[in-house]
Amino acid sequence: MNLLLLGRGKTGSLVAEVAAKRMHTVRTAGSKENAACSALTTEKLYDIDVVIDFTAAHFVVAHIEACVRAGKNMVVGTTGWYGEKPGELERVRRLVEDHNTGFVFAANFSVGVNLFLEVARAAAAALRHNYSGQIFERHHVHKKDAPSGTALTIQRVVREASGRNESLEITSFREGEVVGLHELVLESANDRIYLCHDAKSRRAFAEGAVLAAEWIAGKKGFYDFKDIWREL
């Protein structure tokens, strides 16, 4: 495939590496080459199969609008653009459906994390059997947000699956160069259950995003990675 990768930061550069290894042709654009979406005109995108975005929350919606209007399929890894803006995800879904393009997004493109969330969902039953729970997350000192998006997702998944209103407490640690560690600890008077996902590198995100791009090429529709990763 011909891929256009927006963002050549920590994650984008790994996506480019993984995509090239899987024999795709990759063009990249950073913030300079893509000022005011200049890399996303219909002419510039004419031979592109899928656009992958790992940029920044502030810019990604403009990228989505430009790509969808140009009729291009997209994989969006950039986070932070819909959580605090009610209705934004629905608006993008309608835009994608109206233009008949293909779109995959995820808070987390790691297959391992998605599997962990399913285990957490099953374990949430403990909260109906006199267990209390806590979430711990550790990341590198450069991470800007706390708690992490993944910790908030674990919190939501457990709350929804337990059928209870309370949210588990999240404790965040920022230390060294930790890639990303998430723990769900469930405790009763009789025992303690530990569930832990410990990311060794960012490569899992990059691999998930490239597999999603292969999957969405030539397809139409709006998809959350959590609903499709089993098909990859």
Ligand SMILES: NC(=O)c1ccc[n+]([C@@H]2O[C@H](COP(=O)([O-])OP(=O)(O)OC[C@H]3O[C@@H](n4cnc5c(N)ncnc54)[C@H](OP(=O)(O)O)[C@@H]3O)[C@@H](O)[C@H]2O)c1
């Ligand atoms: N969904 C997932 O699985 C997942 C995994 C990891 C990260 N993420 C998310 O992905 C995003 C990027 O993360 P990161 O750690 O790679 O950040 P990063 O290292 O800061 O890289 C971001 C890159 O985006 C570029 N950029 C900014 N605006 C742009 C624009 N308008 N057009 C093209 N490029 C632009 C920047 O380029 P310049 O340096 O040239 O300004 C920078 O290289 C964040 O939202 C993060 O939360 C998601």
